[in-house]
Amino acid sequence: MSTAWRQLRMSGKEVSLDWILPSGQSFRWKREGEEWVSVIQDAVIILRNDPSTDNITYCTLDPRSPETTIKHESKPAQIPPSPPKSPPPAYEIDSAVHDYFNSSIKLASLYREFGARDKYFKQIADRFVGIRMLRQDPWECLCSFICSSNNSIKRITQMIDNLCATYGTYIATYKDIDYYTFPRPSTLASSPNCAAKLRELGFGYRADYVYKTAKAVADWEAQGNQLSDMRGKPYDDVREFLLQFTGVGPKVADCVALMSFDCHESVPIDTHVFNIVKRRYSPKTKMVSKTMSKVVYDELSLYLRDLWGPYAGWAQAVIFISELNRDK
């Protein structure tokens, strides 16, 4: 039913799936017992956490397998079933998974540096180990974070599920859950009544943002561009580029820059980080305002970037998750 299990040679200190995958970087991971399942580069990936060996193994589903194709007749066949593709060769899956987890970046040394620069980080670091940034597909990341505005992780997840099930391409079923590709911008842009449909799918006022941005990106891509071309450009350029899209403000732009465009210094200031700064860092920042504004946003983001250094965004992820789990 699947290709062979392979090893993601990263220790628990380097990556903790249970912290990273459900905490609002990607909104597409499903937990199945000790496994985490999602789609990377249009292939279903199953990650298995093996605490006994302090290692993670993974495999990909073979879409042609009977076990994974049983459910076809039960779905509305609006999308013509394209002939099942064969799974990508193992080396491609390997490189995709390692790329997705930013595996060449060593977390241990980053934690050391953050701890040395910031007393508060040092204080919480022991309880929040293995928190790293994923390196996500640019369009999926951009689209997901447009949906994140004034919203909760739970509902964002639901919206993205609906989006993929409606506009994505079916890949395979695993443990009774169907997996789909993330729809391309051009698919959304050319789909009739897309914005209205998105509202029906629970997007609320974000439906227009997603549709307009999909159209803008599709047009731009039609001229021979690719979002991933922006990788490697300076943070300010990436940010300016992203801010042109409807539904993208400073916070969303910083998230996408950090999580998809390799801008490791980008520090998104969301409501949780804002709260924790008020509570823990405020005396140092002379930050008195109670509400967010563009100026306050820029000040805070810059302050934390200076405090944590070139990989400040990675420290932000740790702080963010610690705040999400404050009660635990």
Added chain:
DNA sequence: GGGACACCTTGGTT
């Protein structure tokens, strides 16, 4: 140019 204000919808709290 900054500061209210509205915005879809869901889930949790009072």
Added chain:
DNA sequence: AAACCAAGGTGTC
């Protein structure tokens, strides 16, 4: 139970 608030904010006056 009805009202209210917050949720990884943004666009618009």
